Structure formats: C-alpha cells, structure tokens
Amino acid sequence: MTKSTKTILWIVGIVIIVAVAIAATRDSNDAKTIKIGVSVAMTGSAAYIGESYTTGLKAAQKEINAQGGINGKSIELLIEDNKNNAQEGITVFRKLELQKPDLFITTMSTPSIPISPLVKQAGIPLFVSVVFADITSKNENSVSFFPTPDNDARATIQDMVINHVNKVGVLYLNSEYGQASLTSFLKEAKQNNISVISKEAFLNGITDYSTPLAKVLATKPQAIYIIAVASTPIIKQAKTMNSSVVIYANLLPIFGNLVNQDKSTFEGVHLTASTVSIPGTTEYNQIRNQLKDVDPTNTLGYAAVGYDNLYSIKAVLTKDPNTKDFVQTFSRFGPFSGIGGSFILDSRNVGMVLYPVIFKNGVIQEVK
Amino acid sequence: MEYLIHIAILISIYAILGLSLNLVVGYAGLLSITQAAFYGIGAYTTAILLTSTGLNFFLALIIGIIITAICSLAIGFVLSKFKDDYYALGSFGFNVIIYSIFLNWQSLTRGPLGIPGIPRPSLFGFTFSENIWFLVLSITFLVLVYFISRFITGSSFGRVLKSIREDEEAISVFGYRALWYKLTVFVISAGMAAVAGSLFAVYITFIDPSSFTLTESIFILAIIILGGLANNKGAMIGAACLILLPEILRFVGFPNDIAAQMRQVTYGVILILLMLYRPQGLVGEYRL
Numbered sequence: 001m002t003k004s005t006k007t008i009l010w011i012v013g014i015v016i017i018v019a020v021a022i023a024a025t026r027d028s029n030d031a032k033t034i035k036i037g038v039s040v041a042m043t044g045s046a047a048y049i050g051e052s053y054t055t056g057l058k059a060a061q062k063e064i065n066a067q068g069g070i071n072g073k074s075i076e077l078l079i080e081d082n083k084n085n086a087q088e089g090i091t092v093f094r095k096l097e098l099q100k101p102d103l104f105i106t107t108m109s110t111p112s113i114p115i116s117p118l119v120k121q122a123g124i125p126l127f128v129s130v131v132f133a134d135i136t137s138k139n140e141n142s143v144s145f146f147p148t149p150d151n152d153a154r155a156t157i158q159d160m161v162i163n164h165v166n167k168v169g170v171l172y173l174n175s176e177y178g179q180a181s182l183t184s185f186l187k188e189a190k191q192n193n194i195s196v197i198s199k200e201a202f203l204n205g206i207t208d209y210s211t212p213l214a215k216v217l218a219t220k221p222q223a224i225y226i227i228a229v230a231s232t233p234i235i236k237q238a239k240t241m242n243s244s245v246v247i248y249a250n251l252l253p254i255f256g257n258l259v260n261q262d263k264s265t266f267e268g269v270h271l272t273a274s275t276v277s278i279p280g281t282t283e284y285n286q287i288r289n290q291l292k293d294v295d296p297t298n299t300l301g302y303a304a305v306g307y308d309n310l311y312s313i314k315a316v317l318t319k320d321p322n323t324k325d326f327v328q329t330f331s332r333f334g335p336f337s338g339i340g341g342s343f344i345l346d347s348r349n350v351g352m353v354l355y356p357v358i359f360k361n362g363v364i365q366e367v368k
Numbered sequence: 369m370e371y372l373i374h375i376a377i378l379i380s381i382y383a384i385l386g387l388s389l390n391l392v393v394g395y396a397g398l399l400s401i402t403q404a405a406f407y408g409i410g411a412y413t414t415a416i417l418l419t420s421t422g423l424n425f426f427l428a429l430i431i432g433i434i435i436t437a438i439c440s441l442a443i444g445f446v447l448s449k450f451k452d453d454y455y456a457l458g459s460f461g462f463n464v465i466i467y468s469i470f471l472n473w474q475s476l477t478r479g480p481l482g483i484p485g486i487p488r489p490s491l492f493g494f495t496f497s498e499n500i501w502f503l504v505l506s507i508t509f510l511v512l513v514y515f516i517s518r519f520i521t522g523s524s525f526g527r528v529l530k531s532i533r534e535d536e537e538a539i540s541v542f543g544y545r546a547l548w549y550k551l552t553v554f555v556i557s558a559g560m561a562a563v564a565g566s567l568f569a570v571y572i573t574f575i576d577p578s579s580f581t582l583t584e585s586i587f588i589l590a591i592i593i594l595g596g597l598a599n600n601k602g603a604m605i606g607a608a609c610l611i612l613l614p615e616i617l618r619f620v621g622f623p624n625d626i627a628a629q630m631r632q633v634t635y636g637v638i639l640i641l642l643m644l645y646r647p648q649g650l651v652g653e654y655r656l
Contacts, residue, residue, distance in 0.1 A: 042628035080618070081628035086482075086572050086579060087378065094371040095618060113484050114574040133481075174471060175480045176576070203471075 033076045034069075034317065037101035037124075039092045039115070041108050042081035045204065049130060049302050053107060054079060056306030060314075070314050071321045082111040089115050097122060102323040103313065109133035109176050116142065125326035129309050130302070132180040136348050143330045145309055147274070147352040149184035151344070152250050155272035156225065157188040159356030159367045163270075165246065167197050169221035171212055173228050174201040181227045181250060197221055202228075209234045210241065217242050223270075224248070236265050246270065266359040270367065273357045276304050276340045278364055286339055308338035312350070373499045377571055379611045380506040381564050386591040386603030387510075387517045388560035393589065394598035395521055396553050397533030399456040401585045402443065403561050405466035408580030409436045410562025411569040412470060415483040418570070425489030429566045433559045439466075440558030444551045463582050470577035482576025486569050496570075506567050510604075513560050517600050520556065529553055530598070594642060596649030605650050613638060 038057065041050035057077060065074045078099055080092040089111025093104070104119050106112040107130040116139045119126045126142035128135045132149055136142050160168065170185065172178040182199070189196050198219040200212035213234070216224055223246035226234050231249040238247055248270040276283040315336065320329040327348060336343045336350065344351045356367040389403045413432035417423045423431075443462050450458045470477050477483065489496045489505065496502045520526050528549050531539040536546050569575050587610070595606020617631040642650075 043632055079627075081631075084578075086574055086576065087568075090374060090572065091371075091378075091615070094374045095615075098371055110482070110576055110578060113482070114572050117573070133484075138485075176482070179480055201472075 035101045037096035037104040038079045039082045039106045041084040044083045046084040052302035053306040056303035060307045060310035143348045145350040149181040151351045151354045153184035153188040155354040165223045169198040169216035169224045263362045272354040304340040308340045380510045382607040383604040384564040386607045388557045390603040392557045395529040400459045402459040403588045404580045404584035405463045406558040406561035407565040410565025414566040415569045433562045436562035444554035484574045486573045596651040602651040
C-alpha cells in the first residue's frame with residue numbers, strides 16, 4: 001500500500017469518527033421540539049413518491065409550526081433517503097436513532113418491513129405510510145395511514161357492478177404493490193360474482209405492453225383492469241389494440257395529475273378517487289390552494305398523503321402529548337377528515353374512502 | 369453505536385463479496401457480472417430453509433453454498449464458451465435470468481413480496497440477536513474467506529489463474545486445462561458469494577428480488593475496481609470505501625431539499641476522481 005493511499009484512508013477514518021461523534025452529541029433543544037424521523041425514497045425508482053410525500057409533509061410542518069406547533073412545541077422533521085431498499089432502510093433508521101426521534105415515519109414496503117422490529121425494540125412509535133405490506137399486525141407499537149388495496153378494490157368492483165361487468169381481464173405490475181392490489185381485487189371480485197378470466201403480469205420499466213395486453217384481450221373480456229404505477233402508456237396501447245373494451249385503472253388519488261395532463265388518453269377510463277381528486281369538492285379546492293406553491297408539478301396525491309399524515313399526528317398528540325401513548329391514542333381517535341378526504345379508522349389502520357369515478361368529457365365524474 | 373456496528377456488518381458482507389469476485393475478475397481476468405445472482409441464491413436458500421423448515425443457520429448456509437455452487441457450475445460451463453466482452457454480456461444475461469426467477473417463481477420465493485421474518489442465526493443455544501455478536505460472526509466469516517482467498521491466490525493454482533488472465537493460449541500450450549481452472553475458480557467464487565448472501569438474509573431479516581439486481585453486481589464490481597484488482601486487501605478496502613463514503617456524505621450539511629440528490633452526485637464525482645488519479649485502484653496490481 002502506498003503512502004498516499006494510507007494517508008487517504010487515515011483521513012477518511014478520522015472524518016467518519018468526528019462526523020458520527022458530532023451527530024451523536026448534537027443537541028437540538030429537545031424540550032421545545034417534537035422530533036419526527038422520516039424514512040422516505042428521495043432517489044431511485046420511487047423518488048417521485050418520496051419527493052411528493054415530503055412536499056406535503058413540509059407544507060404541513062410549516063403551517064403547524066406557524067400556528068404554534070403542537071402543545072407549544074415545534075415539529076422538527078429528520079428526513080433521510082431510504083432509496084426504497086431494505087438495507088438502506090435499516091441504515092436510515094440507525095442513523096436517525098442517533099438523534100433520538102419521538103416518532104418515526106416510514107414509507108415504502110421494502111425498507112419498512114426490516115426496520116419495524118428495530119423501531120419496536122427501540123420503543124419508538126412507528127407511523128407507516130405509502131406501504132401495502134402488513135406491518136401493524138407484527139408491531140403493536142405502530143399505526144398505518146394510507147389508501148389500502150382493499151379500499152381501491154371495493155370502489156372498482158362497485159363500479160363494475162353498477163355497469164354490469166361480469167368478465168374482467170387483469171394486467172398487473174409484478175411488484176409488491178401490484179401483487180397486493182391483485183389479491184384484494186380477486187377477493188372482491190369473487191364476493192361479487194365477477195369472473196377474472198385472465199391475469200397477466202408485467203415488469204416495471206418496460207415500455208411495450210403489447211404482449212401481455214394481447215394475451216388478456218385474446219380472452220375477450222368485457223373490461224380490462226390495469227394495476228400499474230403509471231398506467232398512461234398501457235391505456236394508450238390498450239385503446240390502440242382494442243377500442244371497444246372498457247378500461248379500468250387504479251388509484252387515481254395518487255396520480256390525479258396524470259389524468260389532467262393527458263385528458264385524451266384517460267377519456268372514458270374508469271378510475272377510483274378520493275374526494276380530493278374530484279373537481280368541485282371542498283377538499284379539491286383546498287389542496288389546490290394550499291399546496292400550489294409548494295407542489296409546482298401538481299402531483300397532489302402523495303403530497304396530500306404527507307400533509308394529512310402530519311396533521312393526523314398533530315391531532316393525536318394534541319389529544320395526548322405523551323408520544324409513548326401515541327399508538328393507543330391513535331387507535332381510539334375516531335373519524336378523521338383531512339385534505340385527502342375522509343378516512344376510515346380501523347383500530348391502528350387508517351384507509352381512505354375511495355369512490356368509483358369516470359373521466360368523461362375531460363372531467364372526473366362520480367359513477368353512481 | 370448501533371449505527372457504527374450496522375455499517376461494520378455491511379462492510380464485512382460486501383468485503384466477502386468483493387473477495388469472491390476478485391478471484392474471478394482480478395485473478396482469472398474473467399469479467400463476470402453475475403455475482404449478485406449467486407449472492408441472491410445463497411440468500412434465498414438460507415431464507416427459505418430457515419423460514420419453512422426451521423433448519424439451523426449453519427446447515428442452511430452449507431446447503432446454500434452447495435446449491436449455489438451447482439448453479440454456478442452450470443452457468444460457468446455455458447459462459448466458458450465465451451470470451452472477453454461476450455463473456456461479460458453472457459454473465460449479464462444470467463444475472464437477469466436469476467433475478468427473473470426470484471421475481472416470478474412465487475410459490476418458492478414469494479416473488480416481489482419477498483421473504484420476511486428470517487430468524488437470526490443460533491449456535492448451541494446462543495442466538496446472534498445482538499448486533500455486536502452478529503458483527504463478530506460476520507467478521508469471522510470474512511477472516512475465513514480472506515484466508516481461503518489468500519491461500520488460493522498464493523498457491524500454484526493462483527499462479528495459473530494469473531497466467532490465464534495474461535495469456536490463456538500460452539498457458540494451454542504448457543498443458544494446463546484453462547477451462548477446468550476457470551470453472552473451479554468460478555464455483556469457489558460463487559460459494560463465497562453465497563456465504564455473503566446467507567449473512568445478508570439473516571441480518572436484514574427480509575429479502576426480496578430488488579436486492580439482487582444487475583445494479584448490485586455492478587456495485588460489487590466497482591468495489592474491486594476501486595479497491596484494486598488482484599489484491600485481496602484491496603477488495604476489503606474497496607468495500608469499506610464504497611459503504612462508508614455515502615454515510616460520510618449524510619453528515620455533510622447539504623440543503624435539506626436536495627441533500628439526497630447532492631450526495632449521489634458527490635459520490636459519483638469522488639469515484640470518477642479516484643479512477644482518474646488511481647485507475648489501478650487504491651492498492652491494485654492489474655487494470656481491466
């Protein structure tokens with residue numbers, strides 16, 4: 001090993017030790033702040049989710065702190081990038097643990113599953129959002145707050161029943177999100193005597209959906225249901241391949257901006273939405289006004305989730321400021337209504353009421 | 369303290385991966401981009417055996433090594449038909465195939481849902497649930513893998529590997545069967561990667577296909593290039609540098625809104641600068 005290499009390695013080692021020592025002993029005036037650790041995907045394939053989520057979170061933080069905080073204490077968000085990766089999720093938690101957070105918010109299933117037992121062991125209440133995996137049943141010191149696949153499936157099936165759809169073909173993203181959504185949909189379909197006559201998976205990142213679409217369309221369904229993170233190119237291809245089949249796509253609340261940016265593609269497509277995505281509702285106007293300055297790309301959906309998550313935390317801590325009792329207080333909270341619409345509280349899990357809608361004549365309309 | 373222990377565990381796991389790939393790339397001169405696949409096979413074998421049969425970790429580890437070795441023998445035999453860039457492309461293809469198997473063989477691997485709840489290892493009633501003890505375990509394996517690598521590379525076998533790297537035809541003229549040597553080192557390397565995979569699975573306690581993609585193979589390759597090819601200590605130093613560097617950058621005071629992105633940019637710039645001024649790696653003897 002050359003002398004210069006040894007020198008570099010020594011410098012690196014000293015810098016690490018000093019940096020960690022500084023971080024570990026940093027005092028952020030604990031008595032006057034509520035520290036909330038936040039693990040979110042800021043880079044990588046899920047960055048668009050994390051960016052939007054933190055936009056809403058910070059907007060809510062700014063408002064709450066301007067109003068005097070929670071019981072006189074300001075909120076400090078300790079945000080770190082989990083890259084939507086299991087190993088990185090643990091690294092983020094270990095790093096934030098040094099700063100002794102009062103509460104920990106985790107997003108995305110992959111980094112959240114391995115840290116749940118660690119957060120539980122550390123005695124920190126865990127707030128789970130943008131996660132489809134089941135965390136709360138294995139960690140009694142956790143709560144979940146996000147539209148669930150069941151919420152979405154119910155609204156979709158409700159629409160299919162209203163429109164007398166009996167035979168459906170499903171195209172789904174082969175991911176944790178896609179699998180969870182498919183499972184919920186199949187369960188609801190069975191309960192409502194709707195036959196799922198074909199199912200085809202596709203991988204994230206592909207640009208040509210013609211093969212799985214052709215396979216699904218070959219079974220001649222009345223409708224096709226697309227479970228995807230960004231369904232625009234799939235809908236376009238589906239319409240090109242078969243202009244008469246009825247198209248359903250999921251989770252408009254998250255991707256309301258896609259619909260408004262590409263009206264011709266979404267024309268006639270059946271979707272599900274919370275009240276915040278339906279024009280003319282109080283929630284829709286509220287989010288447009290409150291978030292327009294901090295959400296210039298108008299991603300709405302995840303920003304609304306982040307915003308409501310922090311306001312729900314505020315509501316719970318206002319009722320009982322002891323963060324150790326957070327989960328207990330949360331589970332007994334009762335109905336909660338936020339910028340994203342109304343929420344269904346089921347013990348420690350909060351879902352979102354979703355409604356079947358159709359995008360017709362360039363406007364989102366409820367299907368009744 | 370837990371944070372530092374966590375980083376040290378990751379360094380030891382990636383150092384094992386670096387040592388394993390160094391045998392194939394650094395010593396045998398075979399540009400393989402399959403290491404994440406073997407890492408994944410080891411991880412999945414251990415995870416499946418521990419969660420569905422309750423088998424002891426050390427037995428699961430041995431089975432994981434055997435299964436990975438068998439897979440690598442088949443893959444290595446096919447790859448032996450290729451040379452140079454085609455070898456790299458072929459190995460790239462195998463990594464994609466193995467990833468697709470992890471993602472789609474749902475009855476075995478649970479596909480994208482992954483395998484949660486993997487228990488920590490235990491030995492004679494003692495469970496490695498505390499991270500400090502897990503660190504001792506991972507360092508023990510690292511030391512073992514290091515000494516095996518050192519023995520291989522310091523032996524006549526290692527000298528033949530270097531000769532194959534320099535001029536395969538010339539060494540064949542002397543009667544050495546290059547195919548046998550290449551296959552053997554490929555299988556040994558895969559077995560070592562399986563050790564890292566097993567440790568990873570029981571440490572993180574959850575695995576899914578996204579941890580074993582082509583990006584991971586490239587990261588492992590970056591470890592040995594940065595550390596220095598054909599140098600066992602370099603593989604370990606490369607792992608330490610590539611794990612530590614992003615962590616150091618977490619403590620740099622970038623503005624909150626762009627901190628994550630700036631860290632990635634800075635990380636990339638530092639790597640480029642290192643390659644510009646030390647293309648042979650920090651302690652390397654050989655350039656690709």
